[in-house]
Amino acid sequence: MEKIEKGTPESEVLRGHLMATLFYEPSTRTRLSFESAMKRLGGEVLTTENAREFSSAAKGETLEDTIRTVEGYADIIVMRHFESGAARRAAMTAGVPVINAGDGPGQHPTQALLDVYTIEREIGRLDGLSLGLVGDLANGRTVRSLAYLIAKYQDVKIYFVSPDVVKMKDDIKEYLTSKGIDLYEEARGKYIVDRKVLDVLPKHSIIMHPLPRLDEITPDVDADPRAAYFRQATNGLYIRMALLKLLLLGW
Incomplete structure (x- = not known):
């Protein structure tokens, strides 16, 4: 995997694509890593952190309804949730790719x-x-x-x-x-x-x-x-860039 050094011009391969980060738990590092990955590939980002408290979920909206709404805004969804198995539920509902950014004590x-x-x-x-x-x-x-x-x-x-x-x-x-x-x-x-x-x-x-x-x-x-x-954290950027490109464009 080719590394992108600081100062290297950003790729434009995902220009015109929009990623939504839907985080029901706060996670600055993972969220910023995904958002940086998308922007370095030329894409755009819709972001929310702590959606559990500040979104329609606080009013009782189901996860499935939230996903059906958000998929109308974005080409791919990155989700962190407090419940194990939530990412699988979201993926089964969505018509766009869903990336699991951590679901409770389940998987990351x-x-x-x-x-x-x-x-x-x-x-x-x-x-x-x-x-x-x-x-x-x-x-x-x-x-x-x-x-x-x-x-x-x-x-x-x-x-x-x-x-x-x-x-x-x-x-x-x-x-x-x-x-x-x-x-x-x-x-x-x-x-x-x-x-x-x-x-x-x-x-x-x-x-x-x-x-x-x-x-x-x-x-x-x-x-x-x-x-x-700290090198491990930086590597997360490259992995997530590769994953976004794979899911949105194929390899």
Whole structure:
């Protein structure tokens, strides 16, 4: 995938196309990433953040009716919703493409795509990986989506590291087991990546995070070349550009 450097003239391949971002949960990074992707390809954007509170949904309008209305305004809809499965409902209703930008504790597929793209760029392969998923694994849609996607590659080992109360749910574990993925579960009392963690982390490894990191990664980690999370965020732009082009024009 060809990168677009800062200052590079924007493409015009999606000129005349309009994207609607319909966010029932606030998410500045994901929304801006999609909007930047669309604009860099020459398209235009209709945007709303926190539609749950400030749209007709607050008056009781169904998701299906909202989608039927918005599809009349735009060529593609990017939606984040607080309910698992909402993106599938929207896609079944809409006559235009719907991109799932996160649905409750369900899935976040574009995050998974940018995650595997980041891994491949940083490490150079996707087969034979050892991957540690750390934190709230029961409710984290980013780790759920990544687990599903990384299972498509060969000889992958996954370590689930979480408190007992938020262990990875059985549906993911059963799926990974069916794909022959080796699983290891650990519960530790502290889930902060700091300089002490870096001291024992292999030199060829990378640290990723969907952001915001809050207190999970200390700022003194940022200067380490293994800290890939800001590069990871930038990669989201390129992945979403590719996805918009694919859905609106074909490849």
